[in-house]
């Protein structure tokens with residue numbers, strides 16, 4: 315084959331692979347129906363923008379054609395997508411799926427999207443609720459006072475931020491740090507699900523009740539009950555294997571900071587957190 319044809323074939327295969335990864339990566343129904351991209355046309359009212367996005371680029375206007383684009387789902391392509399490293403999967407997710415996400419109203423008030431940080435092959439993954447003001451400014455989860463406290467906890471366990479992965483349920487800051495709204499969680503949580511699927515950690519630590527509720531799908535339990543419950547997050551890894559990842563729910567560092575000095579006669583939350591985290595670390599060695 316002529317080298318030019320070979321290069322074209324390679325480019326086409328790569329493009330197909332990327333499309334397939336989109337299909338494989340997202341849970342069914344979690345993203346808007348894909349539409350054909352017609353450069354230069356703008357979506358009409360009610361149409362979903364394409365998720366197509368290159369690193370650093372503005373979102374491309376996506377126009378709708380009458381028929382959805384056929385997406386290749388051949389076994390061969392799936393096999394290749396499965397061979398991507400967790401880092402490649404996360405990079406693809408950040409650049410192509412999240413991009414300059416406008417799926418919910420928080421896009422209007424955020425400064426930066428706070429995707430996640432850490433080791434793509436981490437055994438332990440920390441999940442908080444949503445970015446705060448410092449995170450929103452810096453684009454990194456768990457910075458500021460709460461992040462510093464988390465770093466102290468990690469150090470006590472002999473871990474650093476580079477060894478774990480840290481993310482939030484919501485990738486954008488709710489104004490004035492209000493609680494996430496259900497529609498925001500619904501629209502954003504597929505990103506977290508995809509991160510978990512890419513990393514496939516041995517244990518997930520949910521920091522705070524909201525993260526615990528979302529991951530365990532148990533909104534009937536208070537945080538203390540979640541701490542002592544046996545909870546799992548079920549994830550399809552590369553669409554071939556369903557894993558039950560243990561969830562350890564504990565207090566959010568912001569809660570611990572607020573509680574300090576106000577807990578006369580009550581067991582300090584931080585001591586309970588360290589017990590929970592020690593349990594989580596023990597689970598990674600199973």
Ligand code: SF4
Pocket residue numbers: 412415416417418419420421427484485486498501502
């Ligand atoms: S919170 Fe999530 S769904 Fe909403 S705009 Fe940000 S990234 Fe998109």
